[in-house]
Amino acid sequence: MMSAMSDGEEDTQETDLFNIPWDDVLVPYIGPTLSVKDCFNLRCVSRSGKSLGESILKKVHKLVLSSTLSQNQGTIQVLRKNCKDIRILTVIPEDEEQDVPSKISAENFIILTSGLKRLQHVNLAHCVNLSPRAVHHIFVNSKYMTFLDLTRCCWLTDGALQTLMVHQRHLRDVNLRCCCQISTKCLIKLVALCSNLEQLNLQQLSSVDDSVLAAILHHCNNLNSLNLVMCQEVSPSAIERFLLMKPSVSVKQFGCRSLMCLDPTLYTLMRHNEGGGYMQMPMGLRFF
Structure with a gap:
């Protein structure tokens, strides 16, 4: 039961991260702190991670x-x-x-x-x-x-x-x-x-x-x-x-x-x- 809740919490956290406005927050404020390697690692997380990583690369x-x-x-x-x-x-x-x-x-x-x-x-x-x-x-x-x-x-x-x-x-x-x-x-x-x-x-x-x-x-x-x-x-x-x-x-x-x-x-x-x-x-x- 606790394991199921933990998995649910992780899913919620991931959803919350990608629900943060990309153009207004993630790309301009988080993007500059990431290296090229970080962006490629982000691309491997999920489809949303891939899209976010590439959005950050476009601003590099x-x-x-x-x-x-x-x-x-x-x-x-x-x-x-x-x-x-x-x-x-x-x-x-x-x-x-x-x-x-x-x-x-x-x-x-x-x-x-x-x-x-x-x-x-x-x-x-x-x-x-x-x-x-x-x-x-x-x-x-x-x-x-x-x-x-x-x-x-x-x-x-x-x-x-x-x-x-x-x-x-x-x-x-x-x-x-x-x-x-x-x-x-x-x-x-x-x-x-x-x-x-x-x-x-x-x-x-x-x-x-x-x-x-x-x-x-x-x-x-x-x-x-x-x-x-x-x-x-x-x-x-x-x-x-x-x-x-x-x-x-x-x-x-x-x-x-x-x-x-x-x-x-x-x-x-x-x-x-x-x-x-x-x-x-x-x-x-x-x-x-």
């Missing part, structure tokens, strides 16, 4: 996709069907600390992003299985992208980057670390066309030389952070000139060729992490 603006979820094509299809207004897309690597790449395939990425046109923040760091074709849609159709992280995306070619720079004029933060196929000429075009850049990471690009630094100096007036770590083709004189012309830019330059040939008395201005003021630091001590 930020999608953080783990490697586990990104490998399942059924999951990708559900996300494609429901998540059509994504503004922030992050694909999490298998193990970011160990540089273990994400396993999302080019095919699944194309399916996921084929209907997305409002992406503003895209993090594809360590997505080594993608291709220029896979990112073509978001490069062309997401007109207001401001953040793009392509760390260790060695598949990125000059052609793909040229497509990006033609269609994306609002980029402010770009990370091309270890994108080894990008040429010097293409980098010069990038900084010329995307002149609103505020942060630019060119770490470990052998194509970065004095001409690229000169183009950055000429075009990127809003720049406040530049990563040149291990860019060994940049000369000390080019770095010195850049720092003198743009003293407010924080430049990471450990590993640049003949770095210590620079005048040890040269000081650069760096934005203080606290308070928005400035502090002076000897350049010879700025190892990152």
Whole structure:
């Protein structure tokens, strides 16, 4: 008897939950607290749970996709069907600390992003299985992208980057670390066309030389952070000139060729992490 009552109480509670107004209460207030995994678990509860989970997914603006979820094509299809207004897309690597790449395939990425046109923040760091074709849609159709992280995306070619720079004029933060196929000429075009850049990471690009630094100096007036770590083709004189012309830019330059040939008395201005003021630091001590 008690067991029957308990079952009845559970049924009543479930009914009460789904009777709460979805559009006014559950979706706007409960939805933002649920992860993508939570929504998929909710879909498995009942037909009502499936409908509620998909209603919540339709309102999602930020999608953080783990490697586990990104490998399942059924999951990708559900996300494609429901998540059509994504503004922030992050694909999490298998193990970011160990540089273990994400396993999302080019095919699944194309399916996921084929209907997305409002992406503003895209993090594809360590997505080594993608291709220029896979990112073509978001490069062309997401007109207001401001953040793009392509760390260790060695598949990125000059052609793909040229497509990006033609269609994306609002980029402010770009990370091309270890994108080894990008040429010097293409980098010069990038900084010329995307002149609103505020942060630019060119770490470990052998194509970065004095001409690229000169183009950055000429075009990127809003720049406040530049990563040149291990860019060994940049000369000390080019770095010195850049720092003198743009003293407010924080430049990471450990590993640049003949770095210590620079005048040890040269000081650069760096934005203080606290308070928005400035502090002076000897350049010879700025190892990152």
